[in-house]
Amino acid sequence: MDFRLDDDQRQLRDQLREFCKHKIAPQAAQRDVDGRFEDGLIEMLGEMGLFGTYVPEQYGGTGLDCVTYVMTVEELSRACGATGILVSAHHSLCVDPILNFGSEPQKHKYLPKLARGEWIGCFSLTEPGSGSDAGAARCAAVEKDGGWVINGTKSFVTNGLQAHVIVLFAVTDPQTPKRRLSAFIVEKDTPGCTIGKVEHKLGIRASSTTELVFENCVLPKDALLGERGRGLRVALETLDGGRLGVAAQALGITEAALECSLGYSQQRVQFNRPIADLQAIQWKLANMATEMAAARALTYRGAWLKQHRRPYGTEAAMAKVFASEVSSRATNAALQVYGGYGYCTDYPAERLLRDAKITELYEGTSEIQRLVIARQLINEPQWVTRG
């Protein structure tokens, strides 16, 4: 049993951390103010292979593994939460279902450009009337003339502005309970597919979150991803993996909170000494570090299981719910450490708090995660015992 990254992974992590320190972190505040990613960022990340970390080399990817991928999301998020989810939503939610459910022609068509970041990907399941209740989606895909006609509105699509490739979920069989939805690969420039509302958000402001509006959008037959009627399964299995990415994002944000709290508390002098000398502050630092270690252990255990093709859904749900709630607590504590300055945008704490909150919401709210976990416990209580 060994909790450590291997030597290659550690080396890659150190290189990535150094890169982020210069090219991602210093620009994070401005990205948040501007509400967009700066020109050249996507190309830079693409050149580093970060959009295809575990895409096999035969499909043009970097050919590494899931644990390494999770590490990249953690490091990027530590520098900038929005940049972390740019990569995570692309890789976990668009690249991954194509890898897992796509036909060979689909994989060869989409993966190389996605892996290079030449195309950005997104995932579109949620609708105005169906979030947690994903199975109640209504966007329709009707068979016609050998293809599909899509009509409906999707909401809260991460990477909506940047994405060229959409993994879309629509109703193909409204009368068949449990097999209503199918998954499709849609290219954004298909006539009838437009970006609707662009959301203005509390946090991860540089990350685009948009509606997608489909009006008589015609797709070829081979746009179907996986089996007809199995869309919900594609979605839920994909989300299991996405949860690890969000857990890693939350973990990265937590690390940033701890790091800046350590730095600030050692500089800020009150009552003639650094506030780091005061137990009240030490307590916050200790709690942040302890919860962070726990979140990391859960996240990497989930990633390791996925990498080894073992069941990991419960572990991923645990990692996500725990790491996200830790990140909210840690960033709140970090802001408190900064005191009044923490409330001002000159200092990073408030942005970290705003960024952290989303991790408790997307890719399955904390409530959904708890339902997933509870279902495992109740259906298979012996799962608890294994050590």
Add this chain to the structure above:
Amino acid sequence: MEFDLPEDIVALGDTVRKFAAEQIRPHSRDWDRDQLIPDEMVAQLGELGLLGTLTPEEYGGAGLTYLANAVVIEEISRQDGAVGLMVAAHNGLCLSHLNLAASAEQKQKYLPKLASGQWLGAWGLTEPGAGSDAAALESRAERDGTGWRLTGHKQFITNGLRAEVFVIMARTDPSQGAKGISAFIVERGDEGFVVGKKEDKFGMRASDTVTLDYENVYVGPERLVGEYNLGYIDALKVLERGRVGIGALSVGIARGCLEESIAYAKERVAFGKPIAEQQAIQFMLADMATELEAARLLVYDAATTLDRGEDARLKASIAKLFASEIATQAGLKAIQIHGGYGYTKDMPVERYLRDAKLCEIGEGSSEIQRIIIARELLKGAANLY
């Protein structure tokens, strides 16, 4: 990176789990009431090798890793935290100190009987006036010829009632503070050494906790353990390793809370259906399980770090702090899920809560753990991995 336990440890865990369920569980309520673990159980634990887990095989121990030891303690504590504490203190404090610092002669003399369970071992650091501030201990060891005379009191000593062997920390150089303390082996029969008051406790009641009183107790030179004046330094190492054990103990109790709660929630019907179908109950179970999984991983990480011979100070404190606090929370939730029945002794969960609380205090309170963690962070340990 590897998250599976080795097969031999899995097999060991299975054995201990079965033993605990069959031989310990039926009696725990009585042992808690009577504040005693019977000699027969001590003997059984000895026969299974559970009283020499970390002691090398050459001295009659099982020669296990810290990881295996953690699994053993977890499986015992799942059913009975007091038995877990007895085992953890015997292996992780007394034997640990001897394994770390004793001479070959001392090991030859003491380890085999301790490892077999023929003798129980205790460890004495805490005093009435020195708990968290352990380095302020006042017990004196005054030179007497080639030996010393020990005078003082120890407080809250686990296993003290029946132990044959005690490792006692006493001050050999009053001018030196933490570097003026030495460790000595005291035997039960040493003249002037008295096992005093047995505490009547909230939890861990079957595990005996006593004061020790000694006045001018003579110990010869062969009783000094480790280097003169460095006994406290060794004690800190012992505590660091011991914390992993208390973390495992906490994980065991928390797991007991969860397993009992799932079973109860599936059976108990209210409003026409099992309460396991209510979200409020599901959410409590989910939180208990998530915290348990995290705690167990933290304990394993600290244990495997120790097994690699690396510095585990920060990880051990993190593991102990987190696991103990979630165990108490698990105890509270377990009682809540069991409702009124959880408040009675017919159900084990009220005892689990009472037992769990000790883990936030013994072998370094949560406050001490936070001080250690903060100090390590401020020294630059933030990049933990």
